[in-house]
Amino acid sequence: xxxxxxxxxxxxxxxxxxxxxxxxxxxxxxxxxxxxxxxxxxxxxxxxxxxxxxxxxxxxxxxxxxxxxxxxxxxxxxxxxxxxxxxxxxxxxxxxxxxxxxxxxxxxxxxxxxxxxxxxxxxxxxxxxxxxxxxxxxxxxxxxxxxxxxxxxxxxxxxxxxxxxxxxxxxxxxxxxxxxxxxxxxxxxxxxxxxxxxxxxxxxxxxxxxxxxxxxxxxxxxxxxxxxxxxxxxxxxxxxxxxxxxxxxxxxxxxxxxxxxxxxxxxxxxxxxxxxxxxxxxxxxxxxxxxxxxxxxxxxxxxxxxxxxxxxxxxxxxxxxxxxxxxxxxxxxxxxxxxxxxxxxxxxxxxxxxxxxxxxxxxxxxxxxxxxxxxxxxxxxxxxxxxxxxxxxxxxxxxxxxxxxxxxxxxxxxxxxxxxxxxxxxxxxxxxxxxx
Amino acid sequence: xxxxxxxxxxxxxxxxxxxxxxxxxxxxxxxxxxxxxxxxxxxxxxxxxxxxxxxxxxxxxxxxxxxxxxxxxxxxxxxxxxxxxxxxxxxxxxxxxxxxxxxxxxxxxxxxxxxxxxxxxxxxxxxxxxxxxxxxxxxxxxxxxxxxxxxxxxxxxxxxxxxxxxxxxxxxxxxxxxxxxxxxxxxxxxxxxxxxxxxxxxxxxxxxxxxxxxxxxxxxxxxxxxxxxxxxxxxxxxxxxxxxxxxxxxxxxxxxxxxxxxxxxxxxxxxxxxxxx
Numbered sequence: 264x265x266x267x268x269x270x271x272x273x274x275x276x277x278x279x280x281x282x283x284x285x286x287x288x289x290x291x292x293x294x295x296x297x298x299x300x301x302x303x304x305x306x307x308x309x310x311x312x313x314x315x316x317x318x319x320x321x322x323x324x325x326x327x328x329x330x331x332x333x334x335x336x337x338x339x340x341x342x343x344x345x346x347x348x349x350x351x352x353x354x355x356x357x358x359x360x361x362x363x364x365x366x367x368x369x370x371x372x373x374x375x376x377x378x379x380x381x382x383x384x385x386x387x388x389x390x391x392x393x394x395x396x397x398x399x400x401x402x403x404x405x406x407x408x409x410x411x412x413x414x415x416x417x418x419x420x421x422x423x424x425x426x427x428x429x430x431x432x433x434x435x436x437x438x439x440x441x442x443x444x445x446x447x448x449x450x451x452x453x454x455x456x457x458x459x460x461x462x463x464x465x466x467x468x469x470x471x472x473x474x475x476x477x478x479x480x481x482x483x484x485x486x487x488x489x490x491x492x493x494x495x496x497x498x499x500x501x502x503x504x505x506x507x508x509x510x511x512x513x514x515x516x517x518x519x520x521x522x523x524x525x526x527x528x529x530x531x532x533x534x535x536x537x538x539x540x541x542x543x544x545x546x547x548x549x550x551x552x553x554x555x556x557x558x559x560x561x562x563x564x565x566x567x568x569x570x571x572x573x574x575x576x577x578x579x580x581x582x583x584x585x586x587x588x589x590x591x592x593x594x595x596x597x598x599x600x601x602x603x604x605x606x607x608x609x610x611x612x613x614x615x616x617x618x619x620x621x622x623x624x625x626x627x628x629x630x631x632x633x634x635x636x637x638x639x640x641x642x643x644x645x646x647x648x649x650x651x652x653x654x655x656x657x658x659x660x661x662x663x664x665x666x667x668x669x670x671x672x673x674x675x676x677x678x679x680x681x682x683x684x685x686x687x688x689x690x691x692x693x694x695x696x697x698x699x
Numbered sequence: 700x701x702x703x704x705x706x707x708x709x710x711x712x713x714x715x716x717x718x719x720x721x722x723x724x725x726x727x728x729x730x731x732x733x734x735x736x737x738x739x740x741x742x743x744x745x746x747x748x749x750x751x752x753x754x755x756x757x758x759x760x761x762x763x764x765x766x767x768x769x770x771x772x773x774x775x776x777x778x779x780x781x782x783x784x785x786x787x788x789x790x791x792x793x794x795x796x797x798x799x800x801x802x803x804x805x806x807x808x809x810x811x812x813x814x815x816x817x818x819x820x821x822x823x824x825x826x827x828x829x830x831x832x833x834x835x836x837x838x839x840x841x842x843x844x845x846x847x848x849x850x851x852x853x854x855x856x857x858x859x860x861x862x863x864x865x866x867x868x869x870x871x872x873x874x875x876x877x878x879x880x881x882x883x884x885x886x887x888x889x890x891x892x893x894x895x896x897x898x899x900x901x902x903x904x905x906x907x908x909x910x911x912x913x914x915x916x917x918x919x920x921x922x923x924x925x926x927x928x929x930x931x932x933x934x935x936x937x938x939x940x941x942x943x944x945x946x947x948x949x950x951x952x953x954x955x956x957x958x959x960x961x962x963x964x965x966x967x968x969x970x971x972x973x974x975x976x
Contacts, residue, residue, distance in 0.1 A: 347751070387850050391774040398782025402754070405786065409747060409793045417793060424790050428783060448771075448852055 267451035268385040282383050286363050294516040298325035301567045308571040337505040342412030351410055352510035355403020359517040362396035365389040366524045367451045369534045369551035389450035390438055393525050401427045404499050411502035419498030423489035429585040430479035436593035437472035440600045441529050454533030458541055463530040468596040470530045472589050477522040483566055485573035523562035531558045725766040733759035746792045757781045768841040771852045913939045
């Protein structure tokens, strides 16, 4: 049992309730903040002011929007499946909140004299909880699309199901290397294991794959195909209104916060401040919460930045990226990490000398390079229909350009001969007007 | 399963084969839920509802595993079965469509008989296994593997990659074979006809015999039906406007239009109101 788990085991009931309410409030406030922040940042990227009316600096705009949304009429389409239509937003919202329970948002603190860790529970399978919650959350999206009883939401739901399942595989495989290095699935243990070095530079490939797949997993731009406005109106939530729509919105933003928090936990050292040891003042008590929130906000900014920068991918390109690049790279990477760990173990046990390992590694590298140099380059393909380009890189017409024959004059074409109207007068009048 | 309701003192180390109050409560909540899910799956009329009831059963089972000190099994049950497999089922059901009803015609011969035999056999197996579990097997509990040697997950991993390596690899080979087989079946027809690339399509369009779009049907005619071909300025039918699958309108019915376009037909009087025909 880890240190954090022991700390958490003797939490009194009131403290657990305080933590639950605290996490709930944190997530809701983060959602309200995120919506506003996103609008402001995207607005600044597009050189416009963004929301600036409600509250100080416009920061209460999303609160006002949320309240207004709650009082709107709740419309249910005639063709909708009554119960599933009602259930879908709830299903998408509950796991979103649930997943945050295992995230360690701070180190050891004392709340009203009670020593505890800033985390609700520490399970031996903590990382799997987040994955399980996200896989249950997809049901909300899929069922909402199906239950709406109209084609666009259904298409959005189908896309979403395929997308989330594909990217969850890449995400899981990228996490495997982290789990292997920290020798635990518990989130608190993973943070603990990063005392010696954060995983984003120890396992850079895992980090890159995780960051890409977390954007795919949360249906955010440039991977927001399930709700692509230009193709599917609104995607799975086209038919939803009022509070049900608000729940979908809430779930999407909470999922963003959760995957960002998980990225912080897995790769950025959790609540640790960089460059100082664990017994430093900056790593003690409530400071951890501050660093954790700052790191999470950095990831959330990345989400906004991506949305403001990149256009949406085409669906087949998107799936190809997931299955043909991310998954194989993750597989090869995690085998490589396992091999490296094995070699290190052998060296530490004295079975292998460092010199031997380096020599073998160098020999393999040299062989690969030699083969790469010996392989003939692929011939450049010549396009027989290509327009010849002469100088400067501008496409100019070729010297032997055959000028096409002039088209037949219009007056050669037979036109309908209408009887002559006494139009001369009007024509003359108009001409006169034009002259004057 | 003997449910001895023993109030357990609040210590983290639990005795091997006793059932705590919390566990008993969880069982009596989740057990009926799982059963209700199974019955709902059987009796739901809509296929998607049926799948959802099954999801409820799977989730209840997953939570039951967690309560019974097997957290890894519980979450893997949720991730793999609920998250991936049932999602694929739903995917197919949604593609089939909400209104498709079951076919009454039985395609497989003798399936009722086979189903009966298999059902009875399965019931016998379940009863036999349950009976043996209740009488012969003595529960040892999961306390030892959960606390020693790195805990639950580490012990499962070690067993999978040492004692049970061969069955594990065999299962994965089976699954991969199934996946590749499905892909081969699905893509066999697609591979033959090579799709044109975007570049080829563009070149075909701009350098082909006819730049620009094909004439729409019925442009010069009095009807806007697909069956009405477009007429060229000389009154002949534009061949490109003919649909490949729709039979065009008979030539005689176009005579008036042809006459009008070619200028040989009835001309309105000079003082007639035009556009009224």
